[in-house]
Amino acid sequence: MTATATSARSDLSELGRSETALRTFLHGLPGVDQVGAEQRAAQLGTRSIKTTAKAEAIDLAIRMVDLTTLEGADTPGKVRALAAKALRPSPADPSCPHVGAVCVYPSMVPHVAEVLRGSAVHLASVATSFPSGQAPLEIKLADTRAAVEAGADEIDMVINRGAFLAGRYAEVYDEIVATKEACRDAHLKVILETGELATYDNVRRASWLAMLAGADFIKTSTGKVPVAATLPVTLVMLEAVRDFRAATGRQVGVKPAGGIKTTKDAIKYLVMVNETVGPDWLHPDWFRFGASSLLNDLLMQRTKLTTGVYAGPDYFTLD
Amino acid sequence: MFEYAPAPESRSVVDLKPSYGLFVDGKFVDPADGGSFKSINPASEEVLAEVAEGGAQDVDRAVRAARKAYEKVWGPMSGRDRAKYLFRIARIIQERSRELAVLESLDNGKPIRESRDVDLPLVAAHFFYYAGWADKLPHAGFGSNPRPLGVAAQVIPWNFPLLMLAWKIAPALAAGNTVVLKPAETTPLTALLFAEICQQADLPAGVVNIVTGAGETGRALVEHDGVDKVAFTGSTDVGRAIARAVAGSRKKLTLELGGKAANIVFDDAPVDQAVEGIVNGIFFNQGHVCCAGSRLLIQESVAEQVLESLKRRMAQLRLGDPLDKNTDIGAINSAAQLSRIRELTAAGAAEGAQQWSPPCELPERGFWFAPTIFTGVTQAHRIAREEIFGPVLSVLTFRTPAEAVEKANNTPYGLSAGIWTEKGSRILWMADRLRAGVVWANTFNKFDPTSPFGGYKESGYGREGGRHGLEAYLNV
Numbered sequence: 001m002t003a004t005a006t007s008a009r010s011d012l013s014e015l016g017r018s019e020t021a022l023r024t025f026l027h028g029l030p031g032v033d034q035v036g037a038e039q040r041a042a043q044l045g046t047r048s049i050k051t052t053a054k055a056e057a058i059d060l061a062i063r064m065v066d067l068t069t070l071e072g073a074d075t076p077g078k079v080r081a082l083a084a085k086a087l088r089p090s091p092a093d094p095s096c097p098h099v100g101a102v103c104v105y106p107s108m109v110p111h112v113a114e115v116l117r118g119s120a121v122h123l124a125s126v127a128t129s130f131p132s133g134q135a136p137l138e139i140k141l142a143d144t145r146a147a148v149e150a151g152a153d154e155i156d157m158v159i160n161r162g163a164f165l166a167g168r169y170a171e172v173y174d175e176i177v178a179t180k181e182a183c184r185d186a187h188l189k190v191i192l193e194t195g196e197l198a199t200y201d202n203v204r205r206a207s208w209l210a211m212l213a214g215a216d217f218i219k220t221s222t223g224k225v226p227v228a229a230t231l232p233v234t235l236v237m238l239e240a241v242r243d244f245r246a247a248t249g250r251q252v253g254v255k256p257a258g259g260i261k262t263t264k265d266a267i268k269y270l271v272m273v274n275e276t277v278g279p280d281w282l283h284p285d286w287f288r289f290g291a292s293s294l295l296n297d298l299l300m301q302r303t304k305l306t307t308g309v310y311a312g313p314d315y316f317t318l319d
Numbered sequence: 320m321f322e323y324a325p326a327p328e329s330r331s332v333v334d335l336k337p338s339y340g341l342f343v344d345g346k347f348v349d350p351a352d353g354g355s356f357k358s359i360n361p362a363s364e365e366v367l368a369e370v371a372e373g374g375a376q377d378v379d380r381a382v383r384a385a386r387k388a389y390e391k392v393w394g395p396m397s398g399r400d401r402a403k404y405l406f407r408i409a410r411i412i413q414e415r416s417r418e419l420a421v422l423e424s425l426d427n428g429k430p431i432r433e434s435r436d437v438d439l440p441l442v443a444a445h446f447f448y449y450a451g452w453a454d455k456l457p458h459a460g461f462g463s464n465p466r467p468l469g470v471a472a473q474v475i476p477w478n479f480p481l482l483m484l485a486w487k488i489a490p491a492l493a494a495g496n497t498v499v500l501k502p503a504e505t506t507p508l509t510a511l512l513f514a515e516i517c518q519q520a521d522l523p524a525g526v527v528n529i530v531t532g533a534g535e536t537g538r539a540l541v542e543h544d545g546v547d548k549v550a551f552t553g554s555t556d557v558g559r560a561i562a563r564a565v566a567g568s569r570k571k572l573t574l575e576l577g578g579k580a581a582n583i584v585f586d587d588a589p590v591d592q593a594v595e596g597i598v599n600g601i602f603f604n605q606g607h608v609c610c611a612g613s614r615l616l617i618q619e620s621v622a623e624q625v626l627e628s629l630k631r632r633m634a635q636l637r638l639g640d641p642l643d644k645n646t647d648i649g650a651i652n653s654a655a656q657l658s659r660i661r662e663l664t665a666a667g668a669a670e671g672a673q674q675w676s677p678p679c680e681l682p683e684r685g686f687w688f689a690p691t692i693f694t695g696v697t698q699a700h701r702i703a704r705e706e707i708f709g710p711v712l713s714v715l716t717f718r719t720p721a722e723a724v725e726k727a728n729n730t731p732y733g734l735s736a737g738i739w740t741e742k743g744s745r746i747l748w749m750a751d752r753l754r755a756g757v758v759w760a761n762t763f764n765k766f767d768p769t770s771p772f773g774g775y776k777e778s779g780y781g782r783e784g785g786r787h788g789l790e791a792y793l794n795v
Contacts, residue, residue, distance in 0.1 A: 031741045033761050036592030046432060048326035048644035056321065239591050274321045275635050282321055 019170040032200035041231035047271045061266040063284045068103040076111040081319040083115035100284040106147040113151030125152035131222035133158040144182040156189040161196045176213035189217035195227030207240035217253035228258025238276040257290025263301040326644040328431045332418045338369040342514035344384035345524025351376035361428035362650040362685040373530035375539045381528040382545040385470040385497040388525030398454035405450030407520040412443045424641040426508040428650030442485040448768035449489035465793040467495030469547035474537045476553045477503035478607035486783045494792035497526045504533040505653045573781025573791045577706040578734030581727035582612030586621045588739035594628045600763040606710040610735035619716040634677040651686040660709035667702035724752045733775025737763045
């Protein structure tokens with residue numbers, strides 16, 4: 001329990017130099033009681049966000065969406081349409097904000113870049129042999145460099161879960177450091193794939209490992225395994241970024257991804273951010289939703305709040 | 320900033336009458352001398368309803384009605400038929416749970432989040448659980464044909480008005496007794512709505528009688544000759560007086576009294592969940608909980624870190640309108656209780672402990688007390704020994720497991736305790752040594768109708784809940 005509080009700020013940067021130091025540190029982090037964490041997440045889920053608060057939350061959530069398509073069937077036409085939607089989610093309503101970013105595969109980055117050029121919408125690309133990460137390091141790094149050169153300013157990498165679960169923390173750490181270097185100025189989001197890590201203790205350790213190695217964001221999931229983002233997993237990650245900032249002074253963002261489909265879900269996450277890490281994280285620079293269908297539900301609820309009636313799904317664009 | 324807009328639960332689900340009589344023999348009746356008192360909303364001091372004040376004559380009438388129902392109807396009835404009534408009551412409670420929850424929050428001051436998510440589900444669960452026992456008493460471990468006691472006099476407190484009613488009435492009725500129940504004078508309204516539910520369920524007249532009033536009414540009830548069993552939940556002082564009053568009589572007695580529980584946090588605890596447990600332990604229901612974790616014992620090596628996390632968490636607590644769905648801390652139940660909390664916290668400060676509360680605006684009307692912690696508390700402080708029964712936590716430290724046990728047990732009370740550690744063997748070692756009726760591990764204030772609840776030492780005797788809870792209402 002004392003690891004975070006008593007380590008001096010400068011000490012943490014040295015941890016990655018030794019497998020033993022890294023292991024000792026990660027295993028010295030306080031445990032997570034599963035029942036308690038799930039209970040707290042459920043309790044936060046009972047907050048009732050209405051009227052003005054709901055309107056603000058919806059606009060904030062729209063600005064936090066990483067509008068995502070990660071399919072083998074993605075084409076230039078498909079991703080251009082998605083990018084256009086990212087810029088103007090609600091074509092008839094200029095008061096509707098744009099989303100945080102568009103997230104695609106590296107080969108699609110140039111097509112999205114054409115559409116987004118000059119806008120404030122970020123361009124994220126998954127890399128490092130997403131989603132499994134099962135490729136030689138050199139290929140993962142080349143994947144990353146290619147995406148950055150094509151115009152991505154955010155990289156969503158996957159950690160080496162095999163190495164993590166085998167206890168080879170230094171290997172995971174070194175890969176993140178190398179990817180961060182390959183990113184140059186692009187922001188690095190590190191996907192933990194929490195559905196494969198299975199325990200909250202592992203989620204906390206992987207969160208710290210990624211942050212120690214230089215992650216700008218920690219992200220729950222690829223969306224390609226059965227269990228994606230959940231509220232308790234996000235709670236544990238939020239606690240980790242909060243404690244990491246207290247220990248090092250550096251703020252790291254959080255991105256739950258996969259399975260967040262409704263406005264109600266999104267608001268639960270925002271409440272959790274608000275009451276766990278506070279307003280410093282309530283900004284698209286520090287919190288994102290990796291989602292695709294969520295955006296239309298947010299738009300539908302936004303329209304309902306302004307007009308008082310629900311519009312049918314045909315009033316919202318499908319891309 | 321993300322400001323939550325007001326999200327009040329609607330009061331319109333509750334249909335309050337301007338005045339209520341006593342519920343005797345299946346009907347609402349006027350008291351013999353016509354006395355009454357007002358029940359107010361502690362969050363606004365608004366009068367909710369006038370309630371009859373039962374005197375000795377009224378108590379006598381209620382006990383006679385209960386006796387008649389016991390002898391003619393409820394006692395001879397088969398367990399299976401009693402179960403039908405109890406299951407019916409449980410279902411009606413579920414169906415009317417929103418109404419009951421709103422009324423509980425209005426009359427008691429507790430947040431709707433708690434009355435809705437904790438009190439009411441537990442109330443229904445208690446009736447369901449004991450309904451299941453009614454036709455299985457020969458298998459409860461008290462002989463092949465355990466008999467009921469007769470008429471039970473039950474006096475309950477104001478902190479969980481409907482839940483304490485359920486803890487008392489459900490096992491009594493399942494075992495075949497009839498009851499006369501006196502709710503607390505500051506929170507009689509949900510008991511009166513429960514009386515309406517008994518009517519709705521066609522419960523035979525006289526099986527449940529509700530006599531409202533204050534201390535004198537309660538005294539007349541427990542001292543009445545026609546009573547076979549007395550069950551009381553409340554303060555240790557009143558519990559002592561009741562024990563004296565029934566001494567030497569045939570009356571069987573169970574007491575559930577005060578507490579000063581230790582919530583013990585070790586250096587290997589899951590710290591974020593431990594902080595949640597500390598908050599839940601002392602600020603749940605404004606700390607008006609007999610088993611509240613009011614003494615926090617932290618291992619000294621992590622005290623600073625745990626306190627820092629605790630303070631940060633306390634700053635997130637939302638105090639205000641109990642009917643707002645986002646309220647965490649509601650109103651103190653009465654002016655009298657508020658002054659008791661103020662007196663003890665003043666003593667804590669005067670004895671040199673350091674008082675801290677998060678920035679917290681208190682509403683102008685009503686009875687309110689900000690969540691408060693005292694650090695630098697020792698076993699010699701009054702706030703470490705006396706039950707405050709409010710949102711006030713005394714923080715002490717310890718060095719070794721043995722010292723934690725010693726300090727935890729060094730109190731005249733013994734109702735509950737909590738242990739926070741990732742080490743399973745230490746949980747078992749501690750639980751063996753803690754003299755408390757309930758020991759929670761890595762959680763706090765968890766209740767379940769299947770689990771017995773009760774105290775050691777001056778926290779009372781007898782158990783409520785579970786199979787053990789039947790014993791108090793059977794002639795064994």
